[in-house]
Amino acid sequence: MAATSPTLTAERILEATEEVLRRHGPAKATVVDVARALGVSHGSVYRHFRTKTALREAVTKRWLDRTTQVLADVVADGERNPEARVREWFAVLFAAKRRKAGLDPELFATYTVLAGEAGEVVGGHVAELTGQLTEIVRAGVEGGTFTVDDPEIAARALFQATARFHDPGYAKEWEQPGVEGEFEAVVDLLVRGLRAH
Incomplete structure (x- = not known):
């Protein structure tokens, strides 16, 4: 009896695409390589993702969503005070980015290239x-912990002010001695600026 291959799903295609990108890099990876890795025709891949660009955007979104999902747990933790949640949210974000860059630098470099191409993603x-950060800041304002006029503007400012610790362009700096202390100093300064006076 012949073995049946698993159903071709978007998730299986994205998993295979990630492996192909790891092996070949973004410049050389093709839809044909992905199809070959799956044992299907490239037309089968195109039934799920209409273009190579759509496939690359989907795999980039999948990669970025892993970070978003980890941070969602911090946002949902209503038991902790908003100040602790802001600090934890940034700590988890920084740790996630450092882990991605450190564990698989080739794939991280690949996704940095893909992210540059996928502006909308x-x-x-x-x-x-x-939006996650806004939710925490808003809870702090409503609870009297923070004093800001607009939680959304404050959240965007916090995010931009900490870019050195999560923007892939700074990845080479993430392993420098003393970076954890610098990170904590920046977050501490920002959190103190949010506090109700």
Whole structure:
């Protein structure tokens, strides 16, 4: 009896695409390589993702969403005070980015290239992250912990002010001696600026 291959799903294609990108890099990876890795025709891949660009955007979004999902747990933790949640949110974000860059530098470099191509995907990711941060800041304002006029503007400012610790362009600096202390000093200064006076 012949073995049946698993159903071709978007998730299986994205997993294979990630492996192909890891092996070949963004410049050389093709849809044909992905199809070959899956044992299907490239037309089968195109039934799920209409273009190579759509496939690259989807795999980039999947990669970015892993960080968003980890941070969602911090946002949902209503038991902790908002100040602790802001600090934890940034600590988790920084740790996640450092882990991605450190564990698989080739894949991290690949995704940095892909993210540069996928402006809408990255824009959506940043909007999602600042939305999470806005939720925490708003809880702090409502609870009297923070004093800001507009939680959304404050969240965007916090995000921009900490870019050195999560923007991939700074990845080479993330392993320098003393970076944790610098990170904590920046977050501490920003959190103190949010506090009700």
